[in-house]
Amino acid sequence: MGKVVIVATLDTKGPEVAYLRDRLQALGVATLVVDSGILGEPIGIVPDVSHSELAGRGGFTLAQLQKSGSRGRAVATMRDLATSFVSEKYAAGEIVGGISVGGVGAVMGAAAIQTLPIGVPKIVVAPTASGHHEFGPYVGTKDVMVVHSVVDILGLNPVATTVFDNVAAAMVGMLAHGHELKIPTTGRRYVGTTMLGNTTTAVGAMKDRLAELGYETVVFHSSGVGGPSMEDLAEEGLFAGVIDYTTNEITDPLTGGIHNGGPDRLRRIGALGIPQVVLPGCVDFSVFAPGSIPERLRDRVMYDHNPEYTLVRASHEEKVQIAMIFAERLNHATGPVRVIMPMGGLSIPSTPDGPFWDPEGDALFLTTIQANLKSEIQVDVVDLHINDPELGRIAAELFATLMPKEAV
Numbered sequence: 001m002g003k004v005v006i007v008a009t010l011d012t013k014g015p016e017v018a019y020l021r022d023r024l025q026a027l028g029v030a031t032l033v034v035d036s037g038i039l040g041e042p043i044g045i046v047p048d049v050s051h052s053e054l055a056g057r058g059g060f061t062l063a064q065l066q067k068s069g070s071r072g073r074a075v076a077t078m079r080d081l082a083t084s085f086v087s088e089k090y091a092a093g094e095i096v097g098g099i100s101v102g103g104v105g106a107v108m109g110a111a112a113i114q115t116l117p118i119g120v121p122k123i124v125v126a127p128t129a130s131g132h133h134e135f136g137p138y139v140g141t142k143d144v145m146v147v148h149s150v151v152d153i154l155g156l157n158p159v160a161t162t163v164f165d166n167v168a169a170a171m172v173g174m175l176a177h178g179h180e181l182k183i184p185t186t187g188r189r190y191v192g193t194t195m196l197g198n199t200t201t202a203v204g205a206m207k208d209r210l211a212e213l214g215y216e217t218v219v220f221h222s223s224g225v226g227g228p229s230m231e232d233l234a235e236e237g238l239f240a241g242v243i244d245y246t247t248n249e250i251t252d253p254l255t256g257g258i259h260n261g262g263p264d265r266l267r268r269i270g271a272l273g274i275p276q277v278v279l280p281g282c283v284d285f286s287v288f289a290p291g292s293i294p295e296r297l298r299d300r301v302m303y304d305h306n307p308e309y310t311l312v313r314a315s316h317e318e319k320v321q322i323a324m325i326f327a328e329r330l331n332h333a334t335g336p337v338r339v340i341m342p343m344g345g346l347s348i349p350s351t352p353d354g355p356f357w358d359p360e361g362d363a364l365f366l367t368t369i370q371a372n373l374k375s376e377i378q379v380d381v382v383d384l385h386i387n388d389p390e391l392g393r394i395a396a397e398l399f400a401t402l403m404p405k406e407a408v
Helices: 010-026 051-057 062-066 071-091 105-113 158-177 197-212 226-235 268-272 316-330 359-372 389-402
Strands: 003-008 031-035 095-101 122-126 145-148 190-195 216-221 241-246 276-281 285-288 302-306 309-313 337-342 378-382
Touching: 003 010, 003 071, 003 105, 010 031, 010 095, 010 158, 031 051, 031 071, 051 062, 051 071, 062 071, 071 095, 071 105, 095 105, 095 158, 105 122, 122 158, 145 158, 190 197, 190 226, 197 216, 197 241, 197 389, 216 226, 226 241, 226 268, 241 389, 276 316, 276 389, 316 337, 316 359, 337 359, 337 389, 359 378, 378 389
Parallel strands: 003 031, 003 095, 095 122, 122 145, 190 216, 190 241, 241 276, 276 337, 337 378
Antiparallel strands: 285 309, 302 309
């Protein structure tokens, strides 16, 4: 068995990491301690990989890194060096799991262990790993276990040692009984898709129809992470194709909403050349926490989805902009693409008696995407609601027609 890498800033977390290392070793797990600290020397521990060694991997000394202009720049550089180190050691078969420990330093270690594939155990332990802080830097698009340390990581008090003991036990359990995700090399029959609560009924029907057609559906929650996660796994070769049913992650970057899929959303699948069916599910709103809606949007029509999320309706200008984004990104696809446009509403509140009903805006989206998509990409206009199970079945059947005959 390989080693569990522990990444931490040892000038401030040395004794605590030494305790965790010793607990893992007592449970029979070999460790590889990496010091990602920038300023001081390790306290109470001798790392297996020093911060000077990490700096050397970048072609400069630790002193040069410390004088790189700002603490933020030095941290970003050390994060990249730790990340490349962990990735390289995993590829060489030397690493079987990863743990990141610390406060701000935990973000550096988290970036490093996020390079490990799905199924390889990954744990972040941090005092900021609570519901009051953003989880994105800790998790990324991977299956990272996030453990709130409860107390700050400074001293081996009963609370801290209990948390570290359980982290070690969790790692041992995952190593003994878990497994890495296996990507099929032939006969791929998995289809990636995206969903929100607004499209659950239709995607469920689509999933059932795909099963009848011989495909297994893998569903991702399009909350700003789900779409990119689907695209990550598509790049790793998991999917025969994709039905991107719920593409709201394109809208939120325009308004500052929290379901932001990033600048490459809708680009990456096309670059792979695999079949894709794309629908504008839920592009008619952005998602905000109730108290965080920007002043400039507070005169918009809103819909209380649940106590945590308020949906803010997209403007006509934004719908045109979204259609342009769809067209520009899909036009670069190298594989077969079809777009389905449902004219009966793009979300649950978008019905004739609902607050988001906007046939004029939907018509603008349709005419814009039709005018800007390359001629090879057909748009199928359907007089159904996005969450209609019949639309889900239509998407499944259309996808099957895009698959190569030898794969059907």
